[in-house]
Amino acid sequence: MSQPVELPRWMDVALLPAVNLAIALLVAGGVVALVGFEPLQVLGLLIKGAFGSQAGISYTLYYATTFVFTGLAVAVAFHGGQFNIGGEGQAIMGGLGAGVVALALSEHLPAALMLPLMVLAAAGFGAVWGGIPGALQAWRGSHTVITTIMFNFIASAVVGYLLVNQLKEPGNMTPESRAFADSARLPGVHDVLARIGIEWPSTPLNLSVLLAIAAAVLVWLALWKTRGGYALRAVGFSPDAAVYGGIQPKGLVVMAMAASGALAGLVGVNEIAGVHGRLIPDFVAGAGFAGIAVSLIGRNHPGGIVLAALLFGALYQGGSELAFEISGFSRDMVFMLQGLIVLFAGAMAQVAAPALFKAYKALGGGRHG
Template sequence: MSRAVELPRWMDVALLPVVNLVIALLVAGVVVWLVGFEPGQVLTLLLKGAFGSRAGFSYTLYYATTFVFTGLAVAVAFHGGLFNIGGEGQAMMGGLGAGLVALAAGPHLPAALTLPLVVLGAALSGMVWGGIPGALQAWRGSHTVITTIMFNFIASALLGYLLVNPLREPGNMSPESRAFADSAHVPGVHEALAWLGIDWPSTPLNLSVLLAAAAVLCTWLVLWKSRGGYALRAVGFAPDAALYAGLQPRWTTLMSMAASGALAGLVGVNEIAGVHGRLLFDFVAGAGFAGIAVCLIGRSHPLGIVLAALLFGALYQGGAEISFEVDGFSRDVVFMLQGLIVLFSGAMAQVAAPWLLRLWRMAGGGRSADTKAGA
């Protein structure tokens, strides 16, 4: 019989993820050393590439913006007792919604009207794509893990068909739409800072980072400061008790998946309207699945998700720096590090918990935490 250790809240939310991260880095360092590289050099270059310059930090924030959206999407569904692994497809549909609005409204409306419509189109498209699996589980009993996986494939096929046929730019052999009008372009941070007289390197980082910050704040307010958020967490924690208390688990399931899809759909604003300026096929590039890891590391809390998104953004940008600076170093090593972080923060998240609890008790901190017997 296994025993799940219940740590004090601050240790579970803050200390345990840090310890798991350190363990993952140590194991990764051993693997890097075994394949013939110097772990200290690799770590130094990773930090330098991610945070050592304004351009590198901007790229880190750009990647983190996308991971914040997908991490929040997984967290909202998780608090509702659901496992949404369809962030990839929901982000694709968000990009499609943003692209269709940009193509239709961009040539005719000013940026002050076009950009809010682009954001709304991305959120609504992702919301619909997330809400359908939610409705299927609520009223038909179809498990969201299965339906969201299948909806990823459907979204990919639909987007591919549209980009190969009706949306493809005439004369262009690549599966992509025509370029958006300037009014549908989310300004880059370097452009916004230039308006203030501040010189900043030109990078993909755009004002969608402010949208991500707003999404973090709104998610926290809704989940912990509103009646709807309380109902969602109550249904996720104890659906039978919530039903007995007069809540409506079916509608809560639908709303949590719809909100989750809307957050994932906002990836389209960052990538399609903020960077590429046209609708592409592979703009998501695995960010939906990375959001699961971001949510796990961040313990499903908005602040933790921000920190985890920065970590993954640093891995993406720092890994690129290492591959340029170290001969023979492959980005596959960075993916290995991501996998180790997911392993120790997800499947093995509780391995260090008994040791932390023992040290906490030896230090005489607080009351002894209880342990609960599990299967």
């Protein structure tokens, strides 16, 4: 049986994902050609739709903001030795937290107080929803993959019940809350730019993009620059060795899952406070599951996750444009491309590693290592 190839860090983090992405694009191009479309035309229109205009860039960044949150959520849990598939439910509960606080307080508090409270509520509700499976894993041995999947369904049912029976706006047939007061609306980027004299098209992109950047930086600092982060990664890498070194894994498992849930909960800030201005059902729309792919492609590192989130944001936005530009091109083709990227970045991530390692050695790499 062949042994796994140990690539240099820079190749494992940067080059291998790029090669896997290129392979996925080549395979997708072949499939596109087989169904009667021109691969280069499709790729060109996808890139143009995602980055070819101010509106396209804004929508790409808007989608990427959500994927940064969910990708970081998966990565933090992964470094603690857990596989969190509950980002969807944690994001839903985060939206519930932000929405409940806004409905209760937005008519009485200024934006300077209201918006931070919504951020804290979204993170807090998500943290609780992620921490419970973490506690069940730590003290009862319940596998987080199973419990987080189940908690997705519970979260959806809880929010659905509340929107139908408790929070629905009177006289509105749609199961959604009343609109928040202006103090609970996160400013759009186009509004901020307009204040300094820059014209920008109105899009859903809002200031939560800055929150996503801050979250990525804080996760990097917490995991790689603090003693707690070192302990968490030690538990994820080898729980037995961590215990031998004096680290107690149970509390760290709960902490990792709670932090993971808090990050996923911030999706509610982007969607509920930044876009909809009211609590609505199904605002997550699969972003929690997409975060798994984003984290895999980003090699569970905040920098890689930001880049992977931009890639998926471009796929979402560019795919929408393709449906308008090319007759007969459906969103299913975009989902196929996403699936291939996940396949080559996840299950087949190491397929290209031996060839890359041989090329690296042939070029003289590692002679002094």
